[in-house]
Amino acid sequence: MTDETRKPVAVVTGAAGDIGAAIARQLAHTHHIAAVDIDAAALEHVVAALKAAGFEATALTCDLTDPDELSAMATAAIALGPVTVLVNNAGAAAALTLHAMTSDSLSRDLSLNLEAALNTFKALEPSLTGCGTGCVVNIASVNGLGTFGHPAYSAAKAGLIHATRAIAVEYGKYGVRANAVAPGTVRTRAWKDRALANPGVFDEALGWYPLKQLPEPDDIAGAVTFLAGPAARCITGVCLPVDSGLTAGSTALPRTFTQSRDFDGSSHE
Numbered sequence: 001m002t003d004e005t006r007k008p009v010a011v012v013t014g015a016a017g018d019i020g021a022a023i024a025r026q027l028a029h030t031h032h033i034a035a036v037d038i039d040a041a042a043l044e045h046v047v048a049a050l051k052a053a054g055f056e057a058t059a060l061t062c063d064l065t066d067p068d069e070l071s072a073m074a075t076a077a078i079a080l081g082p083v084t085v086l087v088n089n090a091g092a093a094a095a096l097t098l099h100a101m102t103s104d105s106l107s108r109d110l111s112l113n114l115e116a117a118l119n120t121f122k123a124l125e126p127s128l129t130g131c132g133t134g135c136v137v138n139i140a141s142v143n144g145l146g147t148f149g150h151p152a153y154s155a156a157k158a159g160l161i162h163a164t165r166a167i168a169v170e171y172g173k174y175g176v177r178a179n180a181v182a183p184g185t186v187r188t189r190a191w192k193d194r195a196l197a198n199p200g201v202f203d204e205a206l207g208w209y210p211l212k213q214l215p216e217p218d219d220i221a222g223a224v225t226f227l228a229g230p231a232a233r234c235i236t237g238v239c240l241p242v243d244s245g246l247t248a249g250s251t252a253l254p255r256t257f258t259q260s261r262d263f264d265g266s267s268h269e
Contacts, residue, residue: 006081007032007056008131010228011124013064013116014090016042018188019139021049022217023087026225028055031085034077036060038090064090064116074123083127085228088117088160089139093153106152113156118163134176135228138164139220142184142243157182161239168237177236179227184243186215208252210245 010027014020015035024033028050035050037043040061050057058080062073077083091113094105117138121128128134143150144157160180167178185191185205194201206212223242226232241247 008084009034009077009081009127010085010087011036011077011083011120012087012089013037013120014139016046017089018190018217019183019186019220020087020089021046022221023089023224024050024057025053025055026218026221027085027087027228028053028057030229032056032058032080034058034060034080034083036062036064036073036077036090038063064120065111067119070116070119070123074120077124078127082131083124084131084133085135085137086121086124086128087137087139087224087228088120090116091139091141091153091157093143093150095152096149098151101152109150109152110156110159113153114159114163117160121167128176129171129174132175134171134174136164136167136176136178137224137227138178138180139224140164140180140182140239142182142241142247145182145239145241145247164239165237172236177227177232179232179236180239181220181223181227182239182241182243182247183215183220184209184241184246186217186220188217208246208250209243210248210251212244214244215242 008031010031011034012020012024013036015024016037016039024035024046027033033050035043035047035057043059043061047057047059060073060076062069064070094108095101121136138160140161141157142148143154144161164178164180202214220242223240227235
């Protein structure tokens with residue numbers, strides 16, 4: 001079977017997590033999914049579900065911070081067919097504060113959240129540039145756009161947003177588009193687990209968001225699918241927040257302010 005007859009491949013990293021699995025499900029309608037994750041058991045579950053739904057998918061277990069494993073993953077993905085889409089979704093946060101940060105936690109945050117994404121792009125560069133319509137979607141975070149804790153993770157995500165623009169500028173001549181999606185709080189299993197310990201956790205989070213609803217994993221996947229699709233063919237170099245308005249401005253204003261001012265700024269004091 002030649003590249004012309006094989007289904008294009010979308011590489012989705014962090015595919016065993018809620019957001020990665022949702023991205024894989026949506027892209028599977030148009031692509032063979034090369035699902036990548038370090039968690040082999042969880043990854044096999046995601047791929048089995050895709051195959052049961054009639055989609056083409058392959059599990060590629062990989063530690064993206066290991067150069068040898070990354071190289072082997074890229075070779076295996078390219079062997080499946082022309083890689084036209086890369087979604088750098090893998091990520092995790094270590095230290096919550098600068099005070100708690102160590103040199104080891106800093107290295108972990110930078111390695112997985114920034115270096116792995118760039119190295120994965122470079123590993124798949126020949127296929128992404130060779131197809132003429134390559135697309136990279138980097139899953140960043142609102143933490144890369146503002147100060148919300150996890151400073152090293154946030155710095156890595158800010159770097160990822162800049163790297164997205166750099167790819168868009170340098171590789172546009174090859175037909176490659178690069179965009180980022182910046183989620184805020186998403187209703188993933190991790191957050192739902194927190195709700196078991198603290199039933200009010202979502203209400204507390206919503207206090208910061210102008211739009212009083214939080215995204216589900218499918219909302220992030222929908223943004224990725226749009227940016228990877230033909231409707232976005234002239235969109236490149238942007239960062240799209242999917243954050244219920246958090247980066248537009250928080251409604252969690254001091255109580256004295258909200259009591260004394262109306263929306264037109266007139267004083268009620």
